[in-house]
Amino acid sequence: MSDVKAVDELVVKYNSLKSEIGKVIIGQEQAVNFTLLSIFCGGHSLLIGVPGLAKTLLVNTLSNALGLHFKRIQFTPDLMPSDILGSEILDEKRQFKFIKGPIFSNIILADEINRTPPKTQAALLEAMQERSVTVSGNYYKLDLPFFVLATQNPIEQEGTYPLPEAQLDRFMFSINLEYPSFKEEVQVVKNTTSNIQNTVNSIFSGEEIIQTQQLIRKIPVTDNVIEYAVSLVGKTRPKSNEATEMVKNYLDWGAGPRASQNLILAAKAHAVVNGKYSPDIEDVKAVAVPILSHRIVKNYKAEAEGISIEQIINSLL
Structure with missing residues (x-):
């Protein structure tokens, strides 16, 4: 099948996927779009929002609609x-046997990731970057596709450990979930206080997501778009x-080269799901x-x- 036809088919599937999630x-809308873009690019997302904005429900619904295995930590x-990666135990034959942890799944929901000390946060780093884990010197590959969708509560800072910059940089997107509008909240209350159960059908399979990721990497980009992203x-x-x-005046630290790579990858995905064959500015x-929002540090x-941070980024755009 030609790439042009593959893009056209992806647009149709993407729209069905969004109506299933809906x-x-x-x-x-924005949180769903960006989370899907990060999945199509093979990236990870950090979802930031106050309690009760359906962060966990969003991830659960996505895993059903994408036909993927889902684990919540x-x-x-x-x-x-070891609670994330797994551990070795002695079996009845006195041999060491590796018991896989919850990281061995397609979608990992890292709930309230900033509540755990840096040592445990770092256990996710290798998995996020290399798609593998090392336990007791043994190396284990993770099943693909693999995504970490982490949630963070911006209000309660008591007893939290802010994510180090190196780990924040591993997340492709930092997505802020907003309060619903009056109309949306009325609809939420109607849906969640009745006995109607909405079932979500799976639109993609793991294999199709991997093909989508390969398709997005093949999308051509003109030099002026790449130069715009790098200069931004x-x-x-x-x-x-x-x-x-x-x-x-207002920044201590700027974004690194990973931001430029992610801008181009995400722009390709954004173009494709909107039916374009090449991204523009x-x-x-x-x-x-x-x-960019989680990669730059204010003074x-x-x-x-x-x-x-948004004001500073919008001033550059």
């Missing part, structure tokens, strides 16, 4: 790396020549905020003046 998830201060990322670095006054702009002056 049976359960009311509103949250509740991150707590006493969680150990360069402008976030306060010490670079391209940095604007706002960046120099508008596609880069559409994905810029969730890709105390920005905090004091109430300048948000």
